[in-house]
Amino acid sequence: MSEMTSPPVDPNEDPNKDPKDAEALACPHCLKPPSVCVCDAIKPIDNRVEVLILQHPQEQDRILGTARLLALQLTRCTFKIGLSWPSLSKALGEEADPNQWAVMHLGAVHGEDLPDEGDVFVLDRKGHLLQGQERELAAIRGLIVFDGTWSQAKTLWWRNAWVLKTRRIVLNPKQPSLYGRLRKEPRREGLSTLEAVALALSRIERNPELEKGLRSTFARMLQRYRDGLKQGLAELMDGVSKPKASANRPKRHWGKTRRQSADSAP
Numbered sequence: 001m002s003e004m005t006s007p008p009v010d011p012n013e014d015p016n017k018d019p020k021d022a023e024a025l026a027c028p029h030c031l032k033p034p035s036v037c038v039c040d041a042i043k044p045i046d047n048r049v050e051v052l053i054l055q056h057p058q059e060q061d062r063i064l065g066t067a068r069l070l071a072l073q074l075t076r077c078t079f080k081i082g083l084s085w086p087s088l089s090k091a092l093g094e095e096a097d098p099n100q101w102a103v104m105h106l107g108a109v110h111g112e113d114l115p116d117e118g119d120v121f122v123l124d125r126k127g128h129l130l131q132g133q134e135r136e137l138a139a140i141r142g143l144i145v146f147d148g149t150w151s152q153a154k155t156l157w158w159r160n161a162w163v164l165k166t167r168r169i170v171l172n173p174k175q176p177s178l179y180g181r182l183r184k185e186p187r188r189e190g191l192s193t194l195e196a197v198a199l200a201l202s203r204i205e206r207n208p209e210l211e212k213g214l215r216s217t218f219a220r221m222l223q224r225y226r227d228g229l230k231q232g233l234a235e236l237m238d239g240v241s242k243p244k245a246s247a248n249r250p251k252r253h254w255g256k257t258r259r260q261s262a263d264s265a266p
Contacts, residue, residue, distance in 0.1 A: 030069055031062045035228040038221045044075050045213050049143055049204050051077040051197060052092055052101075054085075054156055056148030064183060064225065066194035066218060067147040073214060084159040088144075088166070098165035101142040104196060105168040114172050120203040123168040136167070137204050143169065147193045169200055178219050182226075194218050 027037040051074055053067050062068075071079035078092055085091035088098050105123060114121055114129070122136040123129055130136045144163060146153040157163060177183075177191050191199070194214055202211035 026062075029072060032221075033063075033228075035231075036063060036221055036224050038069070038217055038224065039072065041220055042073055042217060043213065045073050045210060046075045047077070047201055047205065047210065049076070049140060049201055050092075050096075051201070052088075052142065052144045053077065053079045053193070053197075054091065054144065054146050054160070055079070055081045056146070056152035056156055057081055057083065059148040059152060064179070064222075065147075066192045069217065069221065070194040070197055070214065073217060083156065085162075087162050091160070092142075096142060098162060099167075100140065101144060102140045102167040102169045103144040103163045104146065104200070105170045114170065119172050119174050120200050121170050121172065123170060125164060125167065127168065130167075140167070140169075140204050143197065143200060143204070145193055145197055171196060171199060173199060178215065178222055180222075182222065192218070 025033050027034065027039055029039050030037055051070075053071055055067050059065065059067075068079065071077045080091060088096045088101060102122065105127070118133065120137065121129060122133060122140070144166065146156040148156065171191065173191055173195075177195055179192060183192075195218065198211040198214035202208055
């Protein structure tokens with residue numbers, strides 16, 4: 001069963017604004033306005049590998065964000081909002097062996113560059129590419145992903161040192177994000193949280209239909225957003241979203257990483 005937590009309160013929200021106005025418009029499940037909500041089209045996906053989504057409390061992109069949408073679709077997914085947890089088991093809410101889990105890597109690959117063949121790779125705890133990639137992928141029983149901006153994701157990494165006990169997964173996607181021009185990613189190969197997990201799970205479980213199903217729902221949401229913009233609903237959407245204002249707010253990216261010196265760097 002998927003586990004969800006209540007959304008955080010936006011500290012930048014207008015104190016004079018009636019919260020019931022936004023609540024009346026937003027879907028209680030995905031927290032998106034009706035014009036973007038795709039809950040009616042969601043079909044549960046029975047994933048074998050458990051997914052743990054840890055979202056930074058200040059991640060406020062409720063319109064184009066994908067973490068909650070991802071959690072709603074996967075039957076084995078835990079979605080938590082916070083900054084730190086004592087251990088993997090505490091974050092997950094049940095006993096778990098870190099040796100059987102992998103974290104979506106935020107940092108650099110050491111040694112050899114990633115091979116051109118393949119798009120999902122397993123690294124050891126020091127960031128080195130492991131031998132026998134198919135075997136290593138098949139051994140993964142759980143996947144951890146941090147949701148937030150690049151800086152927020154790094155904060156979650158450093159505040160949860162237990163992730164260093166897990167293996168790491170790095171992506172080298174062959175196709176660009178479905179976001180297109182709706183969101184500018186730091187790098188060409190940057191992906192949304194949903195797309196990154198969809199790609200990783202489909203390779204781990206050897207089930208291409210899993211990725212296809214998740215991306216299909218995401219594509220439907222983006223199309224409804226684009227249709228809403230054409231119909232002049234941008235103001236309505238922004239009223240529900242209320243993201244934290246920042247001129248230079250880099251988003252997270254789950255793509256091919258570059259070299260870095262420290263083994264434990266995120």
